[in-house]
Every structure is written in structure tokens, then in C-alpha cells.
Amino acid sequence: MAIFLAVDVGGSSIKLGLVSENFELLVEDSFRTQDNQENSDQIVENLTKHSLDLLSKHDYRKEDLKAIGIGVPGTAINRTGIYEFAGNLPFRRYPLRKKLTEIFNCPIYLGNDANFAGLAESRLGAGQGAENSVTLTLGTGMGAGVVINDRVYLGFNEAASEFGHTVMEIDGIPCTCGRNGCFESYVSATALIRQTKEAIAENPDSILAITANAEGKVSGRTSFNAWRNDCPVGTKVVKTYAKYLAIGIANVINSYMPDVVIIGGGISNEGQCLVDLCEDEAIKQSFLHGEVAIPKIVIATLGNKAGTLGAALFADDCLKDGLIY
Numbered sequence: 001m002a003i004f005l006a007v008d009v010g011g012s013s014i015k016l017g018l019v020s021e022n023f024e025l026l027v028e029d030s031f032r033t034q035d036n037q038e039n040s041d042q043i044v045e046n047l048t049k050h051s052l053d054l055l056s057k058h059d060y061r062k063e064d065l066k067a068i069g070i071g072v073p074g075t076a077i078n079r080t081g082i083y084e085f086a087g088n089l090p091f092r093r094y095p096l097r098k099k100l101t102e103i104f105n106c107p108i109y110l111g112n113d114a115n116f117a118g119l120a121e122s123r124l125g126a127g128q129g130a131e132n133s134v135t136l137t138l139g140t141g142m143g144a145g146v147v148i149n150d151r152v153y154l155g156f157n158e159a160a161s162e163f164g165h166t167v168m169e170i171d172g173i174p175c176t177c178g179r180n181g182c183f184e185s186y187v188s189a190t191a192l193i194r195q196t197k198e199a200i201a202e203n204p205d206s207i208l209a210i211t212a213n214a215e216g217k218v219s220g221r222t223s224f225n226a227w228r229n230d231c232p233v234g235t236k237v238v239k240t241y242a243k244y245l246a247i248g249i250a251n252v253i254n255s256y257m258p259d260v261v262i263i264g265g266g267i268s269n270e271g272q273c274l275v276d277l278c279e280d281e282a283i284k285q286s287f288l289h290g291e292v293a294i295p296k297i298v299i300a301t302l303g304n305k306a307g308t309l310g311a312a313l314f315a316d317d318c319l320k321d322g323l324i325y
């Protein structure tokens, strides 16, 4: 049976999956990139080795591969096969397809990890049945994937959908991208942890501070836990966080008018309460007049499988489009 090898490259680990033609994740594996100690060739050598091991361990040969899909952070261009830029990994203008073609002789397709996660959520996860969706992934940074007419939208340079780097506050918090006041700087897990730490420093006797102490460290959950315990300081952090998220979602709705906005990433583990905190404000601020249908805001359902499933879906789309590089 023909299968896809799907790869989801992250900043600290790389996930691999063998995916059926019906997009079932048959088996998976992951391995750590050694805390940025490796160069790009070593990471790809590891990726190749783990992929071949995964195939043989489950009685597949590389000839069984229909295609390989690889989602990566940063900018990877499917048309050229070049991994142009990765924020936290050592890839710069790296010929990823060419390197992998030395080992694998099936078609190899690459793209941005958040785009692929969005494609998977749209087709197989929380957005099933939606023609148009936007998925926001609230993790270390904030990724976004836009699906239009059931296809992932890539844009010029295949680098579209960087909503994380649209400005919410002129002269706001400096962002890693060089701008100030980016959406990501207010709604990523990193941002929430920063906001929580600031609130603790200002209110060392609060339930929030006690919660952080009991948990041993400040995480993306700390303020939410304090909020659930009626802590006014934690509540303020959560409400402010939710307000920025709501305004950003309204910007997304006004830009694309998707059927559904899907919230994924670590912060989405808060579940429905995260939607409840931001939905009314997001819809109120969206350009929705008359008796029109209201876009849904939902929590992602595929968890950390979205990246690999999306890579396989994208590879299949490319095959169906006859894209052979």
C-alpha cells in the first residue's frame, strides 16, 4: 500500500508519521534536535535515519512512499525546494528537497508548519466541512494557516498568513521580527508567560503569585488557574490576554471572512473557556452587518498530530495538482 511520510519540524523536536492514503496516521515517531547544537546537514541526516528506521520497523520500504510532505517553521518554498529561513534552527537558503532526493526517490513537498496544521484542522479536525478557515496556533510564537476554497493559501513567496506579525500596538512591545507591538507579542504562550510574570512582580502577595509558587514555575496555564480561583490579578491578566486575542480574531475575520476560526497550540488546552472569553468581543468587532451568518470560533481538535497530517494532505494536494519538481 502506498503511504505518505509526513514530517513536522519543530524548534526542539521533529515528528515523523506514516500516513495512509485515507489520511490515517498509521505510526509516528519523534526525536529531539540536540538543543541547536547541530548544523543543518546533521539535522537532515538524523531526519533521514529516523525516517528509514520508522519505515523498516513497520515493514515498509522507501519504494512504498507515494510522497513526502515536510512542514517547517519559517519560510520554505515548495516551488524551489529551498528552506529559506528558520527562526530558531540553523537553516538558511538550505536545499532541503535536493538533499532528501539523494536518499528518497518519491516526490518531496515542503511548506510552513502552521499552514499545514491549518490545512489538517480544516479538513480533518475542528473545521471539517468548512470551505474557508483560519487556524491560529498559540504556542511559543503564533502561527497561522489560511484555507480558502479548501486549499491552503500560500501567497507570494509562499510566505502568506503571518498574522502574528501584524501590529496591534504602535510603539508596543518589540518583536523578534523587528517590528513593535505585533499580535504574537500579546497572544503567544511566551507573551502570556511574560504578562503573568509582570503581574506577579507587581503583586507578590496575590493568589496568582501563590499559584506560580505552588506550580514551581510560571507557565501559560498559571494565570488561567489563578483566574479559576477568583484571583483578581490573574483575572486581569486573562481578560487582557483574551481582549488582544479577540481583536486579532476580528482582524482575521475582517480580512478573510472564514466559516470558522480555529484556535490551536498550547494555550488552546484551556479549551472552550478560551473561546468563551474572547468570542463575544471578536464577533462584536467583526464586520458583520445585517442578518448574515456568524463565523464560528472553535478549539482545534488534532493536537500535535495536525502538523504531520497537514504535511500529508499538502503532499496529496500537490500530487493531485500534478506538481512534480
Ligand SMILES: [Zn+2]
Binding pocket: 164, 165, 166, 175, 176, 177, 178, 179, 182, 184
Ligand atoms: Zn513581529
